[in-house]
Amino acid sequence: MDSKPIRMVTVPKAVIKRLPMYFRFINQLIEQGTERISSRELSQLMGITSSQLRQDLSYFGEFGQQGYGYKVVTLKQAISSIIGLEKIYNAIIVGAGNMGKAIAGYPGFSRRGLKIIGIFDNNPEIIGNKLGSLDVLDVKTLPEFLNKNPVEVGIITTPASVAQEIADILITAGVKGIWNFAPVLLHGNKNVIIEDIHVGDSLMTLFFKLNKNK
Amino acid sequence: MDSKPIRMVTVPKAVIKRLPMYFRFINQLIEQGTERISSRELSQLMGITSSQLRQDLSYFGEFGQQGYGYKVVTLKQAISSIIGLEKIYNAIIVGAGNMGKAIAGYPGFSRRGLKIIGIFDNNPEIIGNKLGSLDVLDVKTLPEFLNKNPVEVGIITTPASVAQEIADILITAGVKGIWNFAPVLLHGNKNVIIEDIHVGDSLMTLFFKLNKNK
DNA sequence: CTATACAAGTGAATTTTATCACAAATCAAA
DNA sequence: TTTGATTTGTGATAAAATTCACTTGTATAG
Numbered sequence: 001m002d003s004k005p006i007r008m009v010t011v012p013k014a015v016i017k018r019l020p021m022y023f024r025f026i027n028q029l030i031e032q033g034t035e036r037i038s039s040r041e042l043s044q045l046m047g048i049t050s051s052q053l054r055q056d057l058s059y060f061g062e063f064g065q066q067g068y069g070y071k072v073v074t075l076k077q078a079i080s081s082i083i084g085l086e087k088i089y090n091a092i093i094v095g096a097g098n099m100g101k102a103i104a105g106y107p108g109f110s111r112r113g114l115k116i117i118g119i120f121d122n123n124p125e126i127i128g129n130k131l132g133s134l135d136v137l138d139v140k141t142l143p144e145f146l147n148k149n150p151v152e153v154g155i156i157t158t159p160a161s162v163a164q165e166i167a168d169i170l171i172t173a174g175v176k177g178i179w180n181f182a183p184v185l186l187h188g189n190k191n192v193i194i195e196d197i198h199v200g201d202s203l204m205t206l207f208f209k210l211n212k213n214k
Numbered sequence: 215m216d217s218k219p220i221r222m223v224t225v226p227k228a229v230i231k232r233l234p235m236y237f238r239f240i241n242q243l244i245e246q247g248t249e250r251i252s253s254r255e256l257s258q259l260m261g262i263t264s265s266q267l268r269q270d271l272s273y274f275g276e277f278g279q280q281g282y283g284y285k286v287v288t289l290k291q292a293i294s295s296i297i298g299l300e301k302i303y304n305a306i307i308v309g310a311g312n313m314g315k316a317i318a319g320y321p322g323f324s325r326r327g328l329k330i331i332g333i334f335d336n337n338p339e340i341i342g343n344k345l346g347s348l349d350v351l352d353v354k355t356l357p358e359f360l361n362k363n364p365v366e367v368g369i370i371t372t373p374a375s376v377a378q379e380i381a382d383i384l385i386t387a388g389v390k391g392i393w394n395f396a397p398v399l400l401h402g403n404k405n406v407i408i409e410d411i412h413v414g415d416s417l418m419t420l421f422f423k424l425n426k427n428k
Numbered sequence: 429c430t431a432t433a434c435a436a437g438t439g440a441a442t443t444t445t446a447t448c449a450c451a452a453a454t455c456a457a458a
Numbered sequence: 459t460t461t462g463a464t465t466t467g468t469g470a471t472a473a474a475a476t477t478c479a480c481t482t483g484t485a486t487a488g
Contacts, residue, residue, distance in 0.1 A: 012444070012445065013444090013445095014444080014445055014446085015445090016419065016422060017419070019418065019419070019422060020412065020414065020415035020416075020418035020419060021412075021415065023418060024397055024412070024414075024415070025399075028398075038464080038465060038466090039465075039466070040464095040465080045399075046399070047399065049446075049447065049448095050465095051446075051447055051448070051449090052445090052446060052447075054465095054466065054467060054468085055445095055446075055447085055467085055468080057466095057467090058466095058467060058468070062466080062467070064465080064466055064467080065453080065454070065455095065465085065466070066452070066453040066454055066455095066464080066465050066466040066467080067452095067453060067454030067455050067456095067463085067464050067465050067466075068453095068454060068455070068464080068465070068466085069464090069465065069466080070466090082422070083418050083421055083422045083425065084421045084422060084424065084425025084426075085418070085421060087421075087425070089421070089424070097316070097319075098312060098315045098316035098319050098320075099316045099320075101312045101315075101316075102311070102312035102313045102315075102316050103413075105311075105312050106312075106313075108397070108414055109414065109417060112414070112417065112418065112421070113421070114417065152424070153420070153424075176424055176427075177420050177423070177424050179416070179417060179420055183238055183322070184242075185239075185259075185260070185261065193420060193423045193424055193427065195416055195417075195419055195420035195423065196416075197411075197413060197416040198234065198235075198238070199317075199411060200234065200238075200322055200323065200326070201234035201235065201238070202234075202393070202409055202410075202411040203323060203326065203328065203393060203409075204233065204234035204237060204297050204299070204326070205230065205231070205233070205234060205409055206367070206391050206393055206407060206409035207297050207298045207299060207301070207303070207326075207327070208230060208233060208296070208297045208298060209391070209407045209409065210298065210303070210366070210367075210390055210391050210407055211297065211298025211301070213390075213407065226474070226475065227474090227475095228474080228475060228476090229475090252434080252435060252436090253435075253436070254434095254435080263476075263477065264435090265438095265476075265477055265478070265479090266475090266476065266477075268435090268436065268437060268438085269437085269438080269475095269476075269477085271436095271437090272436090272437060272438070276436080276437070277436095278435080278436050278437080279435085279436070279483085279484070279485095280434080280435055280436045280437080280482065280483040280484050280485095281433085281434050281435050281436080281482095281483065281484030281485050281486090282434085282435070282436085282483095282484060282485065283434090283435065283436080284436090
């Protein structure tokens, strides 16, 4: 009795980029109480083709049933596991400006496993302020803090000019990932994953499309 | 005497996505006082291949010189013009939470031509607060405001649950573009450009990569 | 002035991504 | 049961994006 061979292909980058979208939509279905859905229906909700949806999922396994579709809870479980959402990551935020506060205060992130255990700034007027249950700490104490507390993820919401300096501190301390909001390319090494989110790029894309349509 | 034929091909989506990155790096070169750069050097800074850089630029024209490279100021001017950064867009923000404040307070956006002329919320405790030079207005007055003031861009930083409702108001009033921070797919029409920025998706991508590397 | 190194722009080849279309499995109605 | 309607998963195909590699032009050193 043969077991099914696993197709040993690497997951395309384009597929990885779509995983969060899949999670978002499946989660929405759960909230609505939907129990099952076909690739055709789900793909229409998302604005993609059904074959793309099926092909994408096929890189990770078989989650549906022919003639029936997908059980929504099964699919949510599968995608959570693929992304790694069942884990909890300790994180600190550097930069307690509006963006830092927005990240710290958004309940959606803690719900997904991001646990903020420290927030830092260099502005004496901000240091010591309460932010939810956390005190804003002096960034000078950051290396010490990282030494005493297990931190997997560093979040950079500082101005661009100091972002690399902060990244170096985080990397030296051995964080596994950096979530970077500063509009610069950070240099790291193979031991750290750097994920950029350039909000300004999104605005420029909007501008380009507005400009083109004129 | 023949004029050079224009290659009539549409610009690939992948190229459009990279335009903001080009602008970011060229801008950085300007700040550093660099005067000229080759495709090889610039591409190394950006972490892409030089042929991709040259191929991308070729969709919009010829901006360099053989044996010399690119004049940085010329390139900045060209890309600004392609993206449409010389224009000024009037914008309003709906949702005066931390994210709304972060957008309103970030000087980089006004520098790129985004002029915030109003900010709205539905929370009585927030309405009336000062945010820079703007008062937070009651979202009930949004349709009236849009009627009296020319607004090209609406920025949605509300919870997901009310985002579509706000989008409908903006679309009815005839805004040209919506910059959406709420984690939902907004439904619009062909007259409005909707640009989404899903911050949570970026976090999930980081989680996926951390998970994969384990 | 000449020779050499440099470097843009681009057609062609390659690689990656998306779509098609169909076999196999399941469901549901008669 | 049996039959017809669904619907998945996937090889094959098509389309899109990236890289190669070469031609042409420019700069610069001697």
